[in-house]
Amino acid sequence: MAFGDTPALNRSREVPATTQSGYVMLLVSLLLVALAVWLFIGAVAPDPGVDGLKMASALITGLIGLLALCGFYMINPNEAAAIQLFGAYKGTDRTEGLRWVLPWLSRKKIAVRANNVISDKIKVNDARGNPIEMAAQVVWRVTDTAQALFDVDDYREFVDAQIEAAVRSIGSRYPYDDIEHLEVTLRGNHEEVGAELRVALIERLAVAGITVDECGLTHLAYAPEIAGAMLRRQQAEAVIAARRKLVEGAVSMVEMALDQLSKNNVVELDDERRAAMVSNLMVVLCGERETQPVVNAGSLY
Numbered sequence: 001m002a003f004g005d006t007p008a009l010n011r012s013r014e015v016p017a018t019t020q021s022g023y024v025m026l027l028v029s030l031l032l033v034a035l036a037v038w039l040f041i042g043a044v045a046p047d048p049g050v051d052g053l054k055m056a057s058a059l060i061t062g063l064i065g066l067l068a069l070c071g072f073y074m075i076n077p078n079e080a081a082a083i084q085l086f087g088a089y090k091g092t093d094r095t096e097g098l099r100w101v102l103p104w105l106s107r108k109k110i111a112v113r114a115n116n117v118i119s120d121k122i123k124v125n126d127a128r129g130n131p132i133e134m135a136a137q138v139v140w141r142v143t144d145t146a147q148a149l150f151d152v153d154d155y156r157e158f159v160d161a162q163i164e165a166a167v168r169s170i171g172s173r174y175p176y177d178d179i180e181h182l183e184v185t186l187r188g189n190h191e192e193v194g195a196e197l198r199v200a201l202i203e204r205l206a207v208a209g210i211t212v213d214e215c216g217l218t219h220l221a222y223a224p225e226i227a228g229a230m231l232r233r234q235q236a237e238a239v240i241a242a243r244r245k246l247v248e249g250a251v252s253m254v255e256m257a258l259d260q261l262s263k264n265n266v267v268e269l270d271d272e273r274r275a276a277m278v279s280n281l282m283v284v285l286c287g288e289r290e291t292q293p294v295v296n297a298g299s300l301y
Contacts, residue, residue: 012146014209017083017091022072022098032065070103078113080145092145110149114141114213119163121219124171126186134171134186135219136197138163144209152208162204167217170197176222186220193217 039057075081075096083090084106093099094112101107121135140159142148148155170186170193177187186193194216201212222231 011207012089012144012150014144014146015091017081017093017101019083019093019095020100022074022100025068025100026072026098029065029068032061032068036062036065067103068100071100071105073099073101073107073109075099075109078111079109080112081107081109082145082149083107089146089150108149110142110145112142112145114139115159117159117163118218119160119167122164122167123223124168126171127173127175130176131223131225132171132176132186133219133221133223134167134217136163136167136215137218138201138215139213140201140205140210141213142209143211147207147209155208155210158208159205159210162201166197166200166204169200176220186217190217 036059039055039061073081075093077096079096080092080094081099082092083101085104090105093101093107116137116139118137119135121133124132124134126132138159142155152158174184174186174189174193176185178185184192197217198212198215201215205212
């Protein structure tokens with residue numbers, strides 16, 4: 001290996017374990033114990049003397065039967081057991097029910113069912129530098145038991161830490177809101193942001209053998225210290241946007257009115273009176289209050 005190169009991470013991979021049905025082995029264990037009892041009775045019953053061979057056979061058979069009882073364990077639905085031999089990983093058993101392995105093999109159970117986590121509210125600076133509060137809901141499950149148990153210290157704490165890191169990353173990548181709807185925002189594009197958050201979490205949690213089924217933001221708000229100011233800013237931006245739409249509509253209506261008057265030869269207006277008519281129409285169309293008409297009973301000029 002050249003100087004400066006880093007060794008590749010030796011990651012675990014789940015493999016099936018070699019185990020036995022617990023029901024069959026339970027029958028075998030009971031038969032061994034019964035045989036040991038029968039040999040013991042036969043060793044002491046015939047006469048006052050003790051048959052040493054039968055006694056030894058009874059003790060050995062009983063010890064084997066009792067030792068076999070130590071190899072039983074139960075696997076519930078959506079549960080698995082990692083089998084180890086003196087610390088070495090020997091495989092994972094996912095078969096439900098009563099199971100059996102050699103007594104000196106240890107079993108470490110792990111749930112593979114779906115887990116629902118709602119993260120704590122964290123403060124993040126969005127793409128425009130505004131402090132906001134965010135929280136996410138994530139549904140995750142273990143897909144590789146070997147990686148979850150042996151490649152990270154505590155896979156549940158690892159999930160919580162990676163959720164917080166992913167939420168911070170997504171929150172700083174987009175602005176909280178955009179009144180003009182020209183860019184992706186946290187508030188206006190929930191599905192897109194949630195999908196990107198899921199992809200980021202899957203990449204982060206792959207090292208622990210964990211996948212994410214679904215996720216999304218459950219809390220999104222400006223931080224309390226700027227919430228009031230940002231609310232006034234949103235209101236001002238909304239008023240400006242509404243005014244812009246109102247003016248655009250009024251201009252188009254004035255243009256249509258002048259075009260129709262000229263096209264149908266209703267009245268001929270010079271530039272001065274055309275400007276006055278435009279001014280009056282704009283006041284009528286853009287005013288916030290109802291206008292009071294003034295009727296001219298005399299000549300137009």
